[in-house]
Amino acid sequence: MNKNIIISGVGGQGILTIASIIDLAAMNLGLNVKQAEVHGMSQRGGAVESHLRLSSDEIFSDLIPEGKADLILSIEPMESLRYLPFLSPGGVIITATEPYVNIANYPEEEKLLGTIAGSANHVFVNADLLAKEAGSAKSYNVVMLGAAAPYLDIATEELEKAIGMFFNRKGEEMVNLNIKAFRLGLANSLNE
Template sequence: MKKNILICGVGGQGVLTIAKIIVMAAQSQGIKFKQNEVHGMSQRGGSVYVHLRLSDSEIFSPIIPKGKADIVLALEPMEALRYAPFLSREGLFVSSSAQLKNIEYDYGKTIEKIRELGGKLLDSKKLAEKAGNALTENVVLLGAISKKLGFKENTLRKALIKAFGSKEKSILSTNLKAFELGKNALL
């Protein structure tokens, strides 16, 4: 098993949380991983990404080579375009359709370009609200790519329970709902 997953967004959107849950799932199946993170300046509302690499065998490069990501998951459309060059030809390209307006750009043009590149846009923000909390948008998107991650059924769900289990019950149930909504959104 080999999967390169690039997750990107804006500081504060929960990019690292997605990576953390995938890593927990990978670990439970004994899969090796490497996770390169952005620290420092980018946390102040700047562009944030995680290079997450899963494999059965030794992983060398801490970052995904361009053109080699099996999945590019974006929590924001401009970030989707920024990291699109990492996507492999057969890769899955998913982005939230919700713009985070701390910079200005041509939204229509951006969305059009994502579609042109074969990207799938998901109104994950709306689904997160439907789940009960707009902050679970990251988990909606995790749900959306879950089938392509190659884990056994329920592995991710168990990881979610592990990740949110120690918090209030409502937090866990909202996140599980968000995950299910995301999972069924990209059929």
């Protein structure tokens, strides 16, 4: 098993939550994991990405080679395109559709979604809406994780178990809310 995933967003959006849950699930399955993160200046509202690699073999590079990512999982639409050079031929972009506009020259939304659609196989997720449906706008990231679930080669039960482990210290209510968010994201992808 080999999976290379770029997770992208804007500093402060919390892309590391997604990475941490996948890490947990992969570790439970005894897979090797490498996950390169961005700390420091970019976390102040700049573009951030995480390189997440899962494998049953030894993983050498912390960075995914260009053209070798199976998946770009983005919680912001423009950011999904910033890492396009990493996407493998046949790779998939899964992105939230809500723009995070903190720059003056943010592109026109329709054109942006059109460019994504023209660049690769893609899944659009109205993550904000689904997160609110799950019960909290903060479950946005977990909705996106659910949307990515069919592409991860990890059983959904394992991912749900990891969500349980991750949110356990915040109480059962938080676990249930996030499981719901995960399932809404998952259903969105299965209906595409």
